[in-house]
Structure formats: structure tokens, C-alpha cells
Amino acid sequence: MEIEIFNNLKSFVAKYIEEIQQSALSLAELDALCSLGEAAAIYNYVKPNISKDIKAIKIVKGRHPVVEQAVGEENFVPNDLELNSEDQRIIILTGPNMSGKSTYLRQNALICIMAQMGSLVPAESAELPIVDKIFTRIGASDDIATGQSTFLVEMNEVSNIINNATSQSLVLLDEVGRGTSTYDGLSLAWAIVEYIANKNKSKTLFATHYHELTALENYLPGVKNFNVTAQEKDDGIVFLHKVVPGGTDKSYGIQVARLAGLPQEIIRRAEEILMQLEEKSFNTNALEISEKKKDLDIKEDRWKDVKKLLEEIEKLDLLNITPLQAISTLDELQKKVRSLKVLG
Ligand SMILES: Nc1ncnc2c1ncn2[C@@H]1O[C@H](COP(=O)(O)OP(=O)(O)OP(=O)(O)O)[C@@H](O)[C@H]1O
Ligand SMILES: [Mg+2]
Known part of the structure; x- marks a missing residue:
């Protein structure tokens, strides 16, 4: 009896399967558009100016739609971005751990994606070209099952970017090179930025703790340094999350480790070792300076x-x-x- 009713129902519904699937798709699209509209209205998004005639990305007071909600709208620090095809094509972004480098990279990619799919964007204003692809190399993951170490995965992804990015692409590189020894990583990062600047010519944001890379601004046309600010206080460090022009030469890694609750013993020992390392390089610097x-x-x-x-x-x-x-x-x-x- 139940089976018969169920079978009748099945064959009845089967006649309308196409209509049902079509309405489900339309409803899904409507749902996505309504959600975007609702978010735009509640969280003050604006209509971006997007066109194929625009050559430069100009975002004023951009925000990260998710982090903004996580930290509270009143606590989120908005940031501008300008990337053009001439003198500011590649931004080398330095700044302490926890300052907001990755957040800045992602918010700008999200704004581009949201604008290109027809949504309003979390910013005060945004002027955007149409990008052909957005490439990202963010975070550390490995794939032991297929025999790929963390660093190999990283290099595979970078190689994919290098081989496919064009001058119309947006490339985000977050701490590329950190998966290996300092000098290997720095050398690779340096060479990768050079290659992108000279060959791919993509608009690029490169977040890094290799402060040496800030020297590229003097060698490569189109490379500009920016840093995310933090203030050093007696009892620690205050993150201002503001992106400003110029490089920085400190990472405050030990202070962040203290915030994370690493034992005092490790923190004190790390500070001691850091001091010795800095003194060593300071001494050699001092020697060079006194000679000069x-x-x-x-x-x-x-x-x-x-x-x-x-x-x-x-x-x-x-x-x-x-x-x-x-x-x-x-x-x-x-x-x-x-x-x-x-x-x-
Ligand atoms: N613009 C901002 N305004 C307010 N808070 C922010 C902002 N950007 C980042 N934050 C806060 O700081 C945290 C750390 O940010 P993020 O991961 O981007 O730092 P990071 O500079 O990439 O650090 P690391 O060098 O360790 O990778 C975020 O989870 C968020 O809570
Ligand atoms: Mg980061």
C-alpha cells in the first residue's frame, strides 16, 4: 500500500522534474542575490565602478567582510589599495606578525571577486578593472598522501602562478619562501618578485617577513613598499592594522609568541638569543660604518x-x-x- 502510494507520487513528480530543477536553480540564484543584497544593505557596501577601460585598482577604505564581523565593525581598521600598471604594480607588504597582512591581501581579492560577480563591495569606494584571473598562494598545507611536502606544494603553486599569470591578473603571495631555510627562501622570494615584475607584469601583493625584499623598491620599476603599523609599548605591542607607505624591519615574533602563552622560560631565552644575533650583525654593521x-x-x-x-x-x-x-x-x-x- 505505502509502496504503491510512494511509486505513484514518484511518477507524478517525475513528470515535472525539469520544472522543479529549474525552479530550484532559480531559487538558489535568488537566494544568493538576496543574501548579497541583504549583506550590502546591513553592512554598508558600495557599488564599485568596474569597467574594462579602467586600468588601475583603487579601493578606498576597503574592509574584510568576514574579519570585520569577527572583530566588530567599530574595531576593524579599513585600508586603501592602489595598484596600477606602471609605477605601483607590485606591493611588498611587511609588518609584524598579527598586524593584518594576510587579512589585507584577502580583503582586496574578495573585493575584486565580489565586484566581478556583480555584488556591492565592503569599501567606501572602489574603482576596478576586470581581472582575467586571481592567483593566490596563501597558507601552509601538505599533501603527504600524494608525496608532496609542504614546501613542494608551495613551489608547485608558485610555479602554476608564474606560468599562467598575465598583466591582467591579480596575484597574491603570502609569505612565499618561508617553507625552507632563510637564505633559500629569501633568494627564491627575491627571484620570484623579479620574474613577476619583468615577465608576468601582474598586479601583485606580496606579504613577507623577509625585510630584505624591501630593497627591491630601488631596483625594480613598479615595486613599492608598504607596511602594516604597530606600536611598541613598554608592556608589549599594539597592533594598529593600518597599511602605510614604506618598509619595516621588525617582526615582533617573540612578543606575539608571548601573547600566545608560550612559557616565560622560552620567551626569555629567545629574547637572549635574538639580542646576541642582533648584536652580532650590529657589530659587523658598526665596523663597516666606522671604516666608511x-x-x-x-x-x-x-x-x-x-x-x-x-x-x-x-x-x-x-x-x-x-x-x-x-x-x-x-x-x-x-x-x-x-x-x-x-x-x-
Ligand atoms: N584591518 C584590521 N582591523 C582590525 N583587526 C584586524 C585587521 N586586520 C587584521 N586584524 C586582526 O588581526 C588578526 C591577524 O591578522 P593577520 O592574520 O592578517 O596578520 P598577519 O600580519 O598576516 O600575521 P602573520 O605575519 O603572523 O601571518 C586577525 O585575525 C584580526 O583579528
Ligand atoms: Mg599572515
């Missing part, structure tokens, strides 16, 4: 003497000296120049 300064001092002393000589020549009253006096003055000046060894 010595060189400068010598040059400065010589310059004083050269100036004196020039003044003597300037004061010469050529109209009122005999040719013989002139020759003997010239002889004197020549001797002085020789004794100074100014010419090396």
Missing part, C-alpha cells in the same frame, strides 16, 4: 686644505706681481698640492 666614516674624515680633512689652497689662488693680485714672483708663487702652490697628495 674614517674614509670620509680623511676626505673632509683634505677638503679643508684644498679649500685653503683655492682661497690663496683666489687672493692672488696678478696685476701687481712680477712674472718672477708669479713663478715662485706657482712653485709654492705646486709644492703644497704635492704635499697634500689630494690627487691620490
